Amino acid sequence: MLMPVRYAVVGAGWISQEAFLPAVPQTGNSRVTAIISGNREGAAQLAAFFSIDHVCDYQDFDALLRQDVVDAVYIAVPNPMHHDFAVRAANAGKHVMVEKPIAISEKEAIAMIDAAARNDVLLMTSYRLHNEPATLAALDVLRAGKIGEPISFSASFGFQSQTGNHRLKNEFWGGPLQDIGIYCINAARHVFEAEPVEVFAMAARPQNDQRFEEIDASIAVTLRFPQNRLAQFFCSFGVFDVDTYRVAGTEGELIMENGFRFDTPSRLIVKTKRNIDHISYDIHDQFAGQVQYFSQCILTGTRPEPDGEEGLADLKVLVAIEQSLRTGAPQPVSNPPRPGHPALSMLRRLPTTTRRLLL
Structure with a gap:
């Protein structure tokens, strides 16, 4: 070809x-x-x-x-x-x-x-984040052991969704979990380079907001990973813009501000006993x-x-979270280990453009 x-x-x-x-x-x-x-x-x-x-x-x-x-x-x-x-x-x-x-x-x-x-x-x-410079830099920091062993992952991702968006409809399998919570799941899996074994979730839905007649507005999830590691995330279609994650390790902490969106610059903060590094990243076309x-x-x-199996791995976590929401109980997850994870060899830095047509 x-x-x-x-x-x-x-x-x-x-x-x-x-x-x-x-x-x-x-x-x-x-x-x-x-x-x-x-x-x-x-x-x-x-x-x-x-x-x-x-x-x-x-x-x-x-x-x-x-x-x-x-x-x-x-x-x-x-x-x-x-x-x-x-x-x-x-x-x-x-x-x-x-x-x-x-x-x-x-x-x-x-x-x-x-x-x-x-x-x-x-x-x-x-x-798209698997080719994004700040994401790959964060994973490289973790693999280099700069904060020791990662123990905890926490993320918040949300915004105010507009009335009429198809992601607010059950018929389209809409909701903050599927649309933006999946970013948090994917990030946690690659931060720990492992698959979660158990999930537990709770949801909230306001009674006076027509946007949330069919879906939950906000969802909070805890995921258990092997080797006594935990991940938590909050995702919502009804909050002020929030987009960040933190990884606590045995010897330091990694913070990514604006870690998931494609239209905002990111800042990576790495804290240890000896130093605090702040690294800013320009917007590239993800x-x-x-x-x-x-x-x-x-x-x-x-x-x-x-690949398709990567998408399937996150999907199985989404399904388990939904089952936890229905039952009010923790749910097991079973995924095979991934053969690889996002790597610096996948990095792409391409310029953005203002040339677009929005109908």
């Missing part, structure tokens, strides 16, 4: 408009050649703005895949639709990048993984970084680190 890798964007909503479509021209090894959307008029406007050749409705997706116009698809439709589009794309021989959570059930995620393997294509879960990384994997035939 020759550069650039040709992508179809499935779902032309906010994340595609705000982040993915503007990012791809920054990569140098990728381009978008098709948009699949239920809003044909809006998709046509985006296609004209970004010089994209092909626009089609969801019902014409398979016909598009039969043409030689795309090599990979980026799936950014609501969560319950991930499985269907991913399996159809893989069966057509196209590589797949899918937004998180990878699917709404373990059965669907496994079917996506199996379809990719059966058709010899790559499946990547869209974990979507461009992950697209460039995935395209490189496609071009070289290299399996991406955040």
Whole structure:
């Protein structure tokens, strides 16, 4: 396959408009050649703005895949639709990048993984932070033992969600846990380089806020990891902007301020008895970084680190947390160890752009 890798964007909503479509021209090894959307008029406007050749409705997706116009698809439709589009794309021989959570059930995620393997294509879960400089620097600090053995992870991630957002709907498996809590789960797993074995969760929902008629506003979770390590996180669609995590070790502490969002600069603080280091990071285009990384994997035939199994690992934790919320009791989790974790070799520093069209 020759550069650039040709992508179809499935779902032309906010994340595609705000982040993915503007990012791809920054990569140098990728381009978008098709948009699949239920809003044909809006998709046509985006296609004209970004010089994209092909626009089609969801019902014409398979016909598009039969043409030689795309090599990979980026799936950014609501969560319950991930499985269907991913399996159809893989069966057509196209590589797949899918937004998180990878699917709404373990059965669907496994079917996506199996379809990719059966058709010899790559499946990547869209974990942009796995290529992000501050995140990788934090993990490198931990691996170097600069704060001793990590014992505790705690995170808070939340904002005020806007009325009408589809992530406030049960039918789309919406809620702060699936949308932003998953970042905290993923971070904890890689901070400890291990899989949680037990989860316990509590939720809160105000009675006088129409945004939370179908979903919980806030969720607090405790995860038990092997070797007497604990992680806790709070995620919410009903609080002032908060975005931070802390790792307490036997010999120091690591603090990441603005650790999860893609539109704010990050600051890494490393505290020990001897020193306090403050390291600031500029904003880089995290979507461009992950697209460039995935395209490189496609071009070289290299399996991406955040593969389908990585998405499945977080999904199984999400399902256990939901079961804990229903039962009021701790729930076991069983995931195999990951073969690898985000590494500095995956780092991408690509410039941001102001060229975007928001409909």
